[in-house]
Amino acid sequence: MPLRLYNTLTRQKEEFIPLHPPYVGMYVCGPTVYGEPHLGHARAAVVFDVLYRFLRFLGYKVRYVRNITDVGHLESDADEGEDKILKKARLEQIEPIEVAQRYTAMYHQAMDALNVLRPSIEPTATGHIAQQIAMIERILEQGYAYAVNGSVYLDVERYRQDFPYGILSGRNVEELIAGSRELEGQSEKKNPWDFALWKRAEPTHLMQWDSPWGRGYPGWHIECSAMSTHYLGVPFDIHGGGIDLIFPHHEAEIAQAHACFGKDAHYEARYWIHNNFVTIHGQKMSKSLGNFIAVEDVFTGKPPHLSRAYPPMALRFLILQAHYRSTLDFSEEALQAASRAYYRLMSTHARLEEVAPQSYSTFAVQPWRERVLATLEDDLNTAAALALFFEQTDFILKLYRGEEKLTQEDLQLLQRTWREVLEDILGLRRPISVPWQSWKHMVEFLIDLRTRARHEKNYALADAIRDKLKGLGVKLLDFPERTIWEQEEE
């Protein structure tokens, strides 16, 4: 079964066919680094991390580009408002680059904890001013933009004569015109729906660069067009991002790509993939609503939203339990459920690794493996794929107890599938991180000691050993035949 992905551009699931197999170019809009990474960033990163991992699993050689926006976009209407990064810098009396670097580091830290792989290339907007200027110049040459007072705007009206505008977001310009507000101070633009490619900087503006149009800084959308096409060519295979970026950001990107490269740009990317939001009580998470939860808050258990700390994998699991195109309603209860489910799945996994092969099989592994992969191939249905693993937990317990059997070959295939899908594709790190031998022997020695104590009915000692180990993150489980142990995260 081929991989099928929902393409926002066509509003349907389409078979994924790369332009130049086995190579795949994927660009995902990364964060604007002016604040702490929150659950929304986590979801987007995890979703595209899974896509990245899955493509690699399928044998593609993926160049994954995810940008860091370190020039803040304006925070309110059109030409009004202040660059968010600059605002932060002003408030904290530090350099804009300090703001960007601080929050980039936080982003990396949070994403690393969530086991999100770093992209192949992580370009910054400020590091690609030259590419952005070059692109703007070319758009001007093609006649799809105009310069005025040191700023450059994309001429949407002119663009529309040659290309459709609004196909991605399902809008038409007439509606935009009808809905657009006439704002003061916008007289520079020919039309209110034109958008800036380059903005003139006032002398006091903290971040500014030389350009053919004077000192200024890049517009809101040009960095992604410039960096994606610079590293991936035009068009490239996959462009991803949050659902909120569809309009105007991605719509503008498409326009810029066409305006610069012409028809061959083919909507800049062939597959436009968008992840849905994390909500709280059904509402989008945002700073202004005050329902914003930072990724870090989950790991530290920061009130008022959380009563205790949760391991990063619990959050990753929660994200994976919902389809990426559905909203995910976050609550501590849901996180708690995900955390438990994760640990249970992982202990089943650990048991599977200890199963001994038999001379015949009582279960058809290959078809099950194919079902799992087919589920992921169907627009990355991670939730349904996880369900297939849970449906197998009973069976694995019976395997472990010898009540079900698998041949060496089947067992290895099953173990491989668990490892490949859970760890390599879904990126669920195991809480039992292959412990070092000495540690393992030490734990086993203590378990022996405790077992002896239990036989002698010295329960005080037995419990002391168990409690001490629990304090060290080692959980003991007494089975009739023997005691096994698990290492908990943290």
Next chain:
RNA sequence: GGCGACGUGGCCGAGCGGCUAGGCACGGGUCUGCAAAACCCUUUACGGGAGUUCGAAUCUCCCCGUCGCCUCCA
């Protein structure tokens, strides 16, 4: 106002015309020195109405409700 999404059992959440997804929680039980884990049992849900169909959570229409985008935003 325009465009779009969604309403599934206590909670989260798949599902895309027939075969009671799954997880978590709750209750009862088995096991156990205790605990944990595990196992067994219990709970058949799809906002409302009409329609299409042998058959609808799934398709159509209407209504109600929630949310998103149309300003930066994952």
